[in-house]
Amino acid sequence: QGVTMNTALLISTWQKLAPLTLLYATHSHLNHTVLLLLGLASAIIGGxxxxxxTQARTIMAFSSIAHMGWLITAISLNPSLTTLTMMMYMAITTATFLPLATTMKNLTDIGTLWPLSPTxxxxxxxxxTSLGGLPPLTGFMPKWLILKELSSADLPLLATLL
Structure with a gap:
């Protein structure tokens, strides 16, 4: 809560690239069951x-933890899907943080934003809402594709829990 929104944006997006690159390089040598369980745990804990x-930074931090779970799950199934998911996540997170950086610190500030700037x-x-992955918005597509991959890999319980 003590960081600026720009710093939080950097932590939520750019700083995921190094661990994700490491996972890309080593995912074929890692135990996929452990990766899937780690991804599930991260998604559940973050969610x-x-x-x-109520604090915008805290919500975005837990959202970042949950999205890392989706990314870890995706990399154990299909690395190309992980790339798509990360690109979508970075775009949506950046679009989310920009208005938050200038207008609000907690969710009660939303009520005061309408008269100033409805747009x-x-x-x-x-x-x-898109960052949460609700259909028919853009953030739903990567999550739907990950769930589809889980179902194709005969992991319906994991798909249900995720």
Whole structure:
């Protein structure tokens, strides 16, 4: 909570590239069951911990943890899908952080944004919803493709839990 939104954006996006590159280089030598369980744990912890938060930075931090779980799950199934998921995540996260950096610190600030800039509020709400992966928005596509890969790999329980 003590960092600026620009720093939080950097941590949420750019700093995922180094560990993801390391996973790309070593994923064929890693135990896929461990990767899948790690991805599931990260997605569940990030999702559950972010539910009762009101601070924008805290919500985005837990969202970042949950998305890393999706990325770890994807890399164990299909590295190309991981690239697509990461590119989509970086684009949506950047679009989400830009209005947040100038207008709000917590969710109660959303109510004061409408009279000042209805367009900024609408954009913020749509990008937050897309980041959550709700259909028919852009953020749903990578998650749907990961779930499809899990189903194709005969992992329906993991697909259901994720």
């Amino acid at each position: 559950w911990a972010g539910l009762n938060q 900024a509020l609408t954009t913020t709400l749509i990008t937050l």
